[in-house]
Amino acid sequence: GDAASAPPATVLVFLTTACAKCHLVYLQSCWPRALGATRLLAAADVLLYVGCLASDRTRFKAPGDGETQIAEPRASPWVDALRRLPNRNVSLAWTRWNPGHQAGAIAPLLVAAREAWLGGYEWVVRANPDVLFLDPAPLAARMADARSSLVAWVCRLPNSYPKWSSIPTEYFLNTDVLAARVDAINHSGWRGGRSSRPEFVRDIAEARTTLALDAATRSGGATLWAAGSQPNLCRAQSHGVFHSHQACRRSVQPSDPSATARAIEAAAACYAARYEDARALACGAGGCDGKAAALHRHYRSRGQSEGRFFGCGQTPVEALAILHEEMRDAAAACYAARYADVRALLCGSGDCDGKSDALHRHYLDSGRRENRSYGCSEAPVEQEARRKRQREAATCYAARNADLRAKFCPGGICQVVALRRHYLRFGVREGRGHYGCTPLEGGL
Numbered sequence: 427g428d429a430a431s432a433p434p435a436t437v438l439v440f441l442t443t444a445c446a447k448c449h450l451v452y453l454q455s456c457w458p459r460a461l462g463a464t465r466l467l468a469a470a471d472v473l474l475y476v477g478c479l480a481s482d483r484t485r486f487k488a489p490g491d492g493e494t495q496i497a498e499p500r501a502s503p504w505v506d507a508l509r510r511l512p513n514r515n516v517s518l519a520w521t522r523w524n525p526g527h528q529a530g531a532i533a534p535l536l537v538a539a540r541e542a543w544l545g546g547y548e549w550v551v552r553a554n555p556d557v558l559f560l561d562p563a564p565l566a567a568r569m570a571d572a573r574s575s576l577v578a579w580v581c582r583l584p585n586s587y588p589k590w591s592s593i594p595t596e597y598f599l600n601t602d603v604l605a606a607r608v609d610a611i612n613h614s615g616w617r618g619g620r621s622s623r624p625e626f627v628r629d630i631a632e633a634r635t636t637l638a639l640d641a642a643t644r645s646g647g648a649t650l651w652a653a654g655s656q657p658n659l660c661r662a663q664s665h666g667v668f669h670s671h672q673a674c675r676r677s678v679q680p681s682d683p684s685a686t687a688r689a690i691e692a693a694a695a696c697y698a699a700r701y702e703d704a705r706a707l708a709c710g711a712g713g714c715d716g717k718a719a720a721l722h723r724h725y726r727s728r729g730q731s732e733g734r735f736f737g738c739g740q741t742p743v744e745a746l747a748i749l750h751e752e753m754r755d756a757a758a759a760c761y762a763a764r765y766a767d768v769r770a771l772l773c774g775s776g777d778c779d780g781k782s783d784a785l786h787r788h789y790l791d792s793g794r795r796e797n798r799s800y801g802c803s804e805a806p807v808e809q810e811a812r813r814k815r816q817r818e819a820a821t822c823y824a825a826r827n828a829d830l831r832a833k834f835c836p837g838g839i840c841q842v843v844a845l846r847r848h849y850l851r852f853g854v855r856e857g858r859g860h861y862g863c864t865p866l867e868g869g870l
Contacts (some may be wrong), residue, residue, distance in 0.1 A: 561666030
């Protein structure tokens with residue numbers, strides 16, 4: 427269809443969150459309309475970076491025995507929110523590691539720079555999900571201007587803040603929302619810079635952002651709008667954009683203990699219905715009424731380690747499987763749109779709906795041998811370059827840690843995914859330094 431034949435996106439909407447509940451509410455209810463309001467943003471790719479804090483674990487008392495339990499954050503609500511967006515290419519970067527507050531705000535940008543997530547795009551729109559695009563037209567109009575390099579909101583520096591020589595001293599760039607041409611970003615700026623108080627630049631996200639976009643700010647193509655004037659606050663609240671932490675918090679209703687208990691009972695009933703062995707063990711020959719505590723204990727003691735799902739609706743695996751199916755169909759459609767002879771052979775004069783399997787078989791049988799490119803994103807040369815960078819980063823990480831090299835590099839060939847996972851789950855906490863071959867600020 428039209429979506430399949432569309433050219434690759436030139437804009438990446440990069441959303442970042444620390445698992446805040448109101449961020450999820452805004453992403454579900456506000457962002458579908460905001461992204462669909464202009465052609466520029468509707469055609470963009472969307473990447474959501476979710477870095478959960480330890481405080482995002484939910485503590486509650488299980489019905490019956492009143493035992494305090496802890497529920498880990500789940501990816502499935504965020505996957506569901508992404509599926510509501512009108513954009514044809516959406517991705518989720520999920521991690522349970524977050525250095526917190528200012529460092530947590532800059533961490534996704536450091537990771538994006540290291541992993542080259544912005545490669546191939548002309549513009550990146552970086553925003554928190556609780557930033558409301560009430561009217562995205564002013565931002566989209568500036569981005570459409572070939573002379574533009576940056577659209578940002580600025581905050582005046584209080585006199586008590588230290589100054590440093592490498593950027594203008596009268597303002598900060600707001601980090602909650604901005605749009606920049608990718609080739610105008612100096613990614614080394616995310617790591618901080620020279621200052622009379624170096625720790626200040628490292629600790630303040632706005633300071634690092636101002637350094638990273640210094641050249642774009644001075645280029646003559648920057649549009650800088652004044653942020654809100656509330657004392658000691660820097661919030662974008664003009665030109666169709668509104669950001670307020672208080673409004674975001676009000677979007678989440680206070681928790682109701684009785685509602686929480688009812689939700690747990692419903693989740694336990696679904697758990698029993700989904701897993702026959704758990705039902706037999708926890709409920710016996712009778713029904714499962716009043717057995718919510720026993721079912722939840724079964725999940726905590728066994729089900730969680732076995733990859734089971736406690737709750738109703740789609741499991742994370744099921745939700746991701748549906749998303750994968752949609753992406754599979756899109757990849758086949760892009761393959762047909764890229765090669766007219768393949769489209770004519772397999773789809774005739776009509777569209778290619780329902781032809782995903784045939785198109786994929788053609789690629790496996792013939793297209794791969796003919797050096798054709800399958801899917802909607804990177805060409806093979808770009809994919810290989812990215813894989814090479816990932817292999818080099820994993821090898822460097824292992825080379826500095828003999829125990830990891832022995833475990834994850836049998837025969838001298840390192841397991842890239844396993845090493846990356848180890849760093850995110852354990853390496854930072856264990857103080858193993860940076861990941862990759864080049865040290866980045868903050869242990870990233």
